[in-house]
Amino acid sequence: MTLLPCTVLALLCVFGSGSATLIVGMDYGGVPLWINRLLGEPSVLSLQGRLDRAWFRANNPQVCPQECDCPIQWPTSLYCDHRGLADIPSPLPERTQYLFLQGNNISSLSSSSMTNITGLRWLILDHNQLQSESLDQVALQNQTQLRYLFANHNHLSSVPGVLPAGLRQLRLAYNQISSVSPDAFQKLHNLTLLLLQGNRLQTLSEGDLKGLINLNLLDLSGNLFSSIPKHLPLSVQQLYLSNNSLSELDKDSFEGFFQLKYLRLSHCGLKSHGINPQVFNVSSLVELDLSYNKLSTVPTVPTSLQYLYLEANQIQGFNLTSLCREVGPLSYSRMKILRLDGNKMTHQQLPPDWVFCLRVLQSLYI
Numbered sequence: 001m002t003l004l005p006c007t008v009l010a011l012l013c014v015f016g017s018g019s020a021t022l023i024v025g026m027d028y029g030g031v032p033l034w035i036n037r038l039l040g041e042p043s044v045l046s047l048q049g050r051l052d053r054a055w056f057r058a059n060n061p062q063v064c065p066q067e068c069d070c071p072i073q074w075p076t077s078l079y080c081d082h083r084g085l086a087d088i089p090s091p092l093p094e095r096t097q098y099l100f101l102q103g104n105n106i107s108s109l110s111s112s113s114m115t116n117i118t119g120l121r122w123l124i125l126d127h128n129q130l131q132s133e134s135l136d137q138v139a140l141q142n143q144t145q146l147r148y149l150f151a152n153h154n155h156l157s158s159v160p161g162v163l164p165a166g167l168r169q170l171r172l173a174y175n176q177i178s179s180v181s182p183d184a185f186q187k188l189h190n191l192t193l194l195l196l197q198g199n200r201l202q203t204l205s206e207g208d209l210k211g212l213i214n215l216n217l218l219d220l221s222g223n224l225f226s227s228i229p230k231h232l233p234l235s236v237q238q239l240y241l242s243n244n245s246l247s248e249l250d251k252d253s254f255e256g257f258f259q260l261k262y263l264r265l266s267h268c269g270l271k272s273h274g275i276n277p278q279v280f281n282v283s284s285l286v287e288l289d290l291s292y293n294k295l296s297t298v299p300t301v302p303t304s305l306q307y308l309y310l311e312a313n314q315i316q317g318f319n320l321t322s323l324c325r326e327v328g329p330l331s332y333s334r335m336k337i338l339r340l341d342g343n344k345m346t347h348q349q350l351p352p353d354w355v356f357c358l359r360v361l362q363s364l365y366i
Contacts, residue, residue, distance in 0.1 A: 028126070029152040029171035029195040030219065042074035042098050044124070046081050065089035074098070081124075088113040095119075102126040102150075108134035114143065122148040126171075130154035137162040151175070152195070159184045159196075167191050173219070174198035180208040189213050197221040197240065204229040220244070221264070228253040238262040242289070248274035254282055264289040266309070272297045280305075291339070298322040303333050311365065312342035317349045324357035332359050341365040 023033045023044055035041045047069045064070035067089045068080040078096045080089055082103035088110075092099070096117045107129040114120070120143045130151055140146070141162040149163070152173040159172060161181030167188055177199035185191070188211050201223040209215075209231060217238040220229065225244040232239070234256045246268040253276075254260060260282050270293040277300045280288065287307040290299070298318035301308060303325065323333045335358050347366055351357075358364075 027152070028150060029173035030197065031171075031193065031195065031217065040074075040076070041122075042071070042077040044100065046100075046103075047071060047079045048082055062095070063093055065092070076119075080104070091116045093117075097145075098122045100124050101128065104128050107131060108136075109139050110136045111139040111142065114139045118142075119145050121145055122150075124148075124150040125154065126150050126152045128154050130156055132157045132160070135160055140164060163188060165189070169193040171195040172199070176200055178202070180204070183207070183210075185209055186211040192216045195219045197223070197243075199223055201225065201229075204231055206231045209233055232257075235259060240264040242266040242268065244268055246270055249276055249279040251276040251278045253279050257282055258284060260284055261286040263287070266291040266293065268293055270295060272299070275299050303331075306334055306336045308335060308337070309339045310343070311339045315340060315343040316345050318351070320351050320354060320357045327353065327356045333357050334360060336360065336362045338363070339365045 021035045021037065023035060033044060035044070053069060060070060060072050062070055062075060065078070065080070067083050067085060068078050070078060070093070076095050076097035077100070078092065078098065079100050081100045085101070085104040085106060088101065088106060090113055092114070094116055097119050099120060099122065102124050103126070105128065106125065109130065123143070123146060135156070137160060140149070140160060141164065143164050144166060146164040147166060147168045149167060149169070150171040152171050154175050156172060156175040156177055157179070158177055159180045161184050163170070163184060165187040168190055170191060170193070173195045174197070177196060178201060185208070191212055192214055194212070194215060194217070197219045198221070201220065202225065212233040213235055215233040215235050218232065218236050219240040221240045222243040225241065226247060228241065228246065228249065236257065237259050239257075239260060239262070242264045243266070246265065249270070254263070261284055263285060266289050270290065272295050280299060280301050283302055283304055285302055285305055288301060288305060289309040290313070291309045292312045295310065295313040295315055298310060298315060300322050303323070320327070323335060324331065338358065338361060345366065350366070
């Protein structure tokens with residue numbers, strides 16, 4: 001029953017009207033996929049089982065590989081997903097701009113398989129068997145129009161070294177990545193989303209992410225970091241680091257992140273004595289997730305923070321100075337949602353004047 005709303009919404013998003021729609025209930029590395037109808041972007045839902053392929057081919061004058069579907073309504077799209085393919089179909093039609101290859105057994109990507117197309121915009125290779133050593137760098141480098149590259153759930157051991165400069169989204173979640181190839185991101189000035197969660201990264205060197213001057217969302221959750229990695233792009237507004245073993249947060253962990261709005265640090269084993277009181281002194285911060293850690297006190301957060309998630313810790317009470325430096329007509333917290341459920345405190349342990357500090361609070365869970 002819980003899947004029904006997502007399924008219905010997904011179908012409405014695909015077939016409904018509007019300039020931009022959202023695909024939900026599907027795995028694209030954990031971040032939903034927006035479709036811009038004004039750009040003619042097609043559905044990402046599989047066509048397999050949704051139409052009569054014989055009828056479709058009889059009424060479609062375009063050349064189409066036998067392993068794929070080429071819908072009339074999206075003439076630049078090629079659906080070859082979930083077909084048990086070991087290789088990319090060849091030759092690919094020159095018109096191909098959207099290539100869907102997810103859910104196959106493809107282990108390599110060669111330049112010869114892509115040589116026939118030059119206008120590719122989307123390449124989705126999720127849930128295949130791709131390996132770094134069998135990934136021809138030239139095959140990607142020559143795709144100068146490529147904007148979206150998805151290779152989640154494969155067997156990559158490193159971030160590809162040569163990527164098209166026009167990329168806007170790169171999704172490499174749930175691979176075996178332990179390193180970033182030298183200068184991989186050097187020219188990716190247009191990249192806004194980078195998903196690297198569920199990999200084996202332990203550290204990032206100074207030049208690893210150099211070039212990502214417009215990166216908005218960076219997901220490094222579920223890796224092997226023991227501290228906040230240095231040299232992250234300062235343009236990031238959404239930074240996800242949950243499910244890493246972070247022993248402490250230094251004062252300068254987020255120094256210079258003047259645009260940071262959403263920070264996730266759940267399931268990191270954090271303890272209160274390892275958190276510097278000034279570490280969250282980021283005035284742009286809107287949401288902070290510290291749930292499922294080992295905190296015994298509420299950390300000091302900026303008064304501008306609106307959403308604070310501290311559920312499932314070991315907190316027994318808190319001092320108002322963690323949320324409000326002082327209480328007055330103009331000095332109060334902008335907190336809207338505060339979660340303290342799953343801790344070791346009750347309503348009776350709230351400070352007596354908490355309502356004057358949290359005067360715009362909408363929801364308190366305790």
